Amino acid sequence: MRVVVAGATGRIGSRTVARLRDHGVEVVPVSRRHGVDVITGDGLDEALRGAEVLVDVTDAPARTEGAGLYFFRTATTNLLAAAVAAGVEHHVVLSAVGANLLWSDYFRAKLLQEDMVRNSPVPHSVVRATPFFESIEAMVEKNTYYDRVRVAPVLVPPVSTEDVAVTVAHVAVGLPLFGLREVAGPDVRRLDELASEVLTARDDKRVVVPDAQARYFGAELRERTLLPGADAHVGHVSFTEWLARPVVPTNG
Template sequence: MKVVVIGGTGLIGSKLVEKLNAHGHEAVPAAPSTGVDTLTGEGLAEVLRGASVVVDVSNSPSFADDAVMEFFRTSTTNLLKAESEAGVTHHVALSVVGTERLQESGYFRAKQAQEELIKESGIPYSIVHATQFFEFVKGIAEAATEGDTVRLAPVGIRPVHSDDVAAAVGRTAVGTPVDGVVEVAGPDTFQLDELIREGLAARNDPRTVVTDPHARYFGAELRETTLLPGPDAHIAETGFSDWLARQK
């Protein structure tokens, strides 16, 4: 089976390509560095020739509201059009648990727009909602930092290892389209402020994490369950503390 991975040179994409090829599939990484640009359409027709499945794990280079909306609207529209012309029979996209509950955030409004385009395309699809990756703890902290203080809400989160996300996306890609959303999350539930506090301490980062119920998460105020998956989520095996220990 030929599977084209859009964003196939990034954190998740490179792991996914490796896993799919190891299982005997023809996984092709597609990114600007390989001559494929979803914003301009360059290289799409060529790379999709003979593909059964397209997996989109790409991300916007900018999180600014207008830029991220433009990225996901344009790239997804171009990609879906090229897939339709190529006869692709399964579109898989990686998105985020809680996207529909985070619409105060420009980034998540853009992700929601991406999902709506996929649902309306007529191409059989599967959307994988993942909780935040262990590797993104630093990014969450950066977004919430003012001076030497990191303000975060005490709400639930089940972070997940990127390897486990890639595995879940791979299983979905080679399976039957669900025409809906599947979720994947890590095994442990943390409070967001405690998770970032633990992650920063492991890096000897001197910033102080302040618990603030009204602290915003990429522009959105959070409720207790905003970032948590539903009861049918696939629960991955790798724990955050085990992953942290391997980073030292």
């Protein structure tokens, strides 16, 4: 089996490539680092030649207004065209739990991406993930006002990127779902409590303030917006385990 992974050098993509190779399949990584650009389309036809499966775990490089819609519309158009030309038999795309419920540029863009894949002639599977652990940490920074972090007190089962990659790889080597597979973390917690745990673990003195009006990357939340369905695949890594891991410093 020959599987092309678009977004192969990202947080999810690199793990997905590793898990697919664990399945013994031939993996073709696609990213600008590999000389392929999903926005311009450069190199896509060659990369997908002979591929049976296309996995799309790309992500928009910016969260500014309109950036998500532009990225996912353009990238998905190019990927689908190349997939059809190559005779790809299965297109797997990674999306987000709540994409159909959350109204912000990013989540509208993810829903558009899903719809484009569903309406294409290529058999498809959509994997929706709950918020990644790293997203909770990023939200803390985005929602900080002076020494206060305002977070909506809603329920969420955050998931590890490793568990997401395992699910994406498993779906990719199976038959097309022509529908959804959801993946979530093992523990359902309140979002504001998770934010407080991040600050405590990082010895950060900021204070989390529960605020029902606080946004999640631009989206207004309801109590159950970030909860998956009852048949979601449940991962193994807990948020507490992830927080206990050493923080790897970044260069620069």
